[in-house]
Amino acid sequence: MGSIKQDIQETCLGIYEAAQEKWGDFTQFLQEAWPILAILLLGLAGVWWYADPPPPRHVVMATGQPGGSYDALGRKYAAFFKAKGITLELLSTNGAEDNIAHLVDRKDPVQAAFVQAGVFNPNVVSGVQSLGAISYDPIWLFYRGPEIKSNDFQAIKSHSHFFLNSKMSVGEKGSGTYAQAMHILKTNGFDEGAHFLYLSGSKSVEALQKGEIEAAFIVDAYESPNVQALLADPKLHLAAFPRAEAYSRLLPYMQILNVPTGAFSLPRNLPATDIKLMASTTNLLIDDRMHPALQFLFLEAAQEINGKTSFFAERGEFPSFKNTVLPESPVALHYEKNGSPLLMTYLPFWLAELINRLIFVLLPFCALAYPVLLTLPSYRNKRMRRKIDALYIRLKTYEQELTVNFPPEAKDDYLKKLDLLEYEALQLRVSRNLSGDYYALRTSIDYVRNCLNRGVHPYQVREDFSGVQVITID
Numbered sequence: 417m418g419s420i421k422q423d424i425q426e427t428c429l430g431i432y433e434a435a436q437e438k439w440g441d442f443t444q445f446l447q448e449a450w451p452i453l454a455i456l457l458l459g460l461a462g463v464w465w466y467a468d469p470p471p472p473r474h475v476v477m478a479t480g481q482p483g484g485s486y487d488a489l490g491r492k493y494a495a496f497f498k499a500k501g502i503t504l505e506l507l508s509t510n511g512a513e514d515n516i517a518h519l520v521d522r523k524d525p526v527q528a529a530f531v532q533a534g535v536f537n538p539n540v541v542s543g544v545q546s547l548g549a550i551s552y553d554p555i556w557l558f559y560r561g562p563e564i565k566s567n568d569f570q571a572i573k574s575h576s577h578f579f580l581n582s583k584m585s586v587g588e589k590g591s592g593t594y595a596q597a598m599h600i601l602k603t604n605g606f607d608e609g610a611h612f613l614y615l616s617g618s619k620s621v622e623a624l625q626k627g628e629i630e631a632a633f634i635v636d637a638y639e640s641p642n643v644q645a646l647l648a649d650p651k652l653h654l655a656a657f658p659r660a661e662a663y664s665r666l667l668p669y670m671q672i673l674n675v676p677t678g679a680f681s682l683p684r685n686l687p688a689t690d691i692k693l694m695a696s697t698t699n700l701l702i703d704d705r706m707h708p709a710l711q712f713l714f715l716e717a718a719q720e721i722n723g724k725t726s727f728f729a730e731r732g733e734f735p736s737f738k739n740t741v742l743p744e745s746p747v748a749l750h751y752e753k754n755g756s757p758l759l760m761t762y763l764p765f766w767l768a769e770l771i772n773r774l775i776f777v778l779l780p781f782c783a784l785a786y787p788v789l790l791t792l793p794s795y796r797n798k799r800m801r802r803k804i805d806a807l808y809i810r811l812k813t814y815e816q817e818l819t820v821n822f823p824p825e826a827k828d829d830y831l832k833k834l835d836l837l838e839y840e841a842l843q844l845r846v847s848r849n850l851s852g853d854y855y856a857l858r859t860s861i862d863y864v865r866n867c868l869n870r871g872v873h874p875y876q877v878r879e880d881f882s883g884v885q886v887i888t889i890d
Contacts, residue, residue: 447845471707471769474503478515478529481591481616482508485640486530486698489551489721496717500764502710511591512536519544519703527703528714532592532635532696533669533741534599545704545745547714548735548752549697550722554638554673555596556693557655558624558646559631564655582630585613585620593617596696597633603666617642625649635696638727647680654680656691663694669741671695673728695728699741709769711747716756800846804853807841808860815864827868834865 477493480486490506497504507526509515515529516536522543532553586601586608587593594614601608613629620632621642636643646652657663660672673693680686700718702711718735725731737744737752744752757772814833838861846854 469707471502471709473501474505475527475706475710476505476507476525478507478509478518478526480509480511480515480530481588484617485637489530489698492721493714493717496720497713500713502713510588511593512595513590515701516541516544519701527706527710529701531699531701532595533699533739534667534696535592535595538741541742543704544701544742545748546740546742547700547702547711547718547745547748548737548740550700550718550734550736551637551698551726552671552673552695552728553592553596553635553698554643554693554695554728555600555657556634556636556643556646557631558634558652559655560624560627560652561630563653581609581611583611583613583628584609585615585623585629585632587620587633587635588614588616591616592696593633593635596635599667600633600663600694603663621645624652647686650684654687654691656687657694658692660692660694669696669739671697679727697736700735701742702745704745706745708747709772711745712751712756712760715748715751716760797847797850800844800850801853803844804846804850804857807837807857810837811857811860811864818864818868830868831865834861834868837861 475497477490479490487506487508490504494504494506507518509518512531512535515526515531518524518526519529520541520543530550533549586597587595598608613623615623615629615632617634617636617640620629620634623629624632624646632646634642634646638644647654660670664670664672671694673695675687675691675693677687677690678685700714702714715735722729722734723732735748737748760769811834814830814837818830838858841854841857841861844854
């Protein structure tokens with residue numbers, strides 16, 4: 417047992433001494449190479465800050481009209497961002513056209529917005545990218561009066577003419593509802609009616625229920641209070657789109673939604689038959705200068721908030737990257753193929769983003785710094801050898817002075833010079849591979865001192881019988 421204990425003690429002592437030696441070498445390295453390390457660290461800080469700056473902690477997002485579905489959706493996104501340590505400021509607007517205008521303006525602080533597909537011309541929009549579609553926006557046409565059978569085309573056409581000559585709300589100008597209503601009417605060959613009213617969603621519902629108008633277009637989610645209020649009113653009817661396939665060809669951004677019999681209300685058997693509805697999609701659009709980390713955060717919010725099962729969408733259907741109106745962001749393309757970064761899945765947002773930025777900067781930095789660091793040992797050796805050589809030169813100078821006109825009274829001065837020289841040598845902290853040169857220097861200093869202490873004239877010049885001058889040491 418004693419030998420085992422002794423072996424353990426010796427092993428621990430060896431580890432301690434090795435660690436102490438390494439620590440000494442490291443501290444010496446820091447003392448000697450700190451200028452180079454400081455330059456490298458300043459370079460790293462500059463690259464880290466300017467090449468990959470941290471994401472802003474405050475983002476402005478355009479939603480829609482106060483109290484609308486986009487406003488409610490924006491509050492969910494704001495809560496998600498708040499949990500991640502980011503403030504998402506919501507900006508209420510009149511609708512999709514306002515949202516696009518905010519994003520296109522390069523001086524506007526808005527960096528994200530909910531925008532319906534089909535409400536703008538993508539060919540005239542620049543500086544805006546898509547993070548995908550996040551939900552369906554069904555197009556509802558509610559009307560009063562006798563119900564029209566969906567397969568009676570002539571009745572539908574005549575009733576459409578009736579609507580055009582009656583009071584019908586087509587949504588506020590600049591809103592997604594107005595844009596979709598105009599697309600559908602113009603596709604059917606109808607112009608804007610003289611009796612059209614441009615009411616908001618809530619005002620359209622109120623006017624339709626009071627009988628002040630005959631019909632109303634509303635583009636909103638199935639779960640929205642406006643749509644639920646109109647579906648629950650037995651005096652109102654919902655127009656279906658039996659030619660939905662044709663609309664989807666003529667308006668490529670349109671989606672077809674199938675509604676089975678009784679899906680809206682089983683007690684009322686609403687609808688009475690299987691019907692098809694048309695729907696646009698809500699697109700999450702961003703300023704193409706948005707920080708990539710914030711883009712990933714928006715996509716995660718879309719997956720958590722909009723990726724759940726709803727009346728028309730299956731779980732995981734959104735965010736969707738099919739038929740995006742504008743070019744997809746490179747971050748969205750990465751997300752579509754690989755999902756969220758692994759670090760963001762398991763770590764808090766701020767920590768994952770910090771580590772990701774460090775990796776992004778450190779890898780190329782190490783590729784540059786590694787060869788520089790490899791040169792540091794030789795740099796240290798050369799630097800220390802120059803110091804040793806400088807002391808040797810001074811020693812050689814003293815020795816030469818001793819051989820020419822050496823006054824005896826200068827002995828003490830030269831001894832002091834040699835003591836100072838030895839003191840300076842003692843201050844040198846050399847690596848092990850220069851230990852031989854170090855001790856050779858100290859031996860040489862001691863040798864000159866001994867020569868100086870041997871006599872009054874330690875270095876004398878005499879001529880031998882051949883006339884050659886010889887230096888002798890007494």
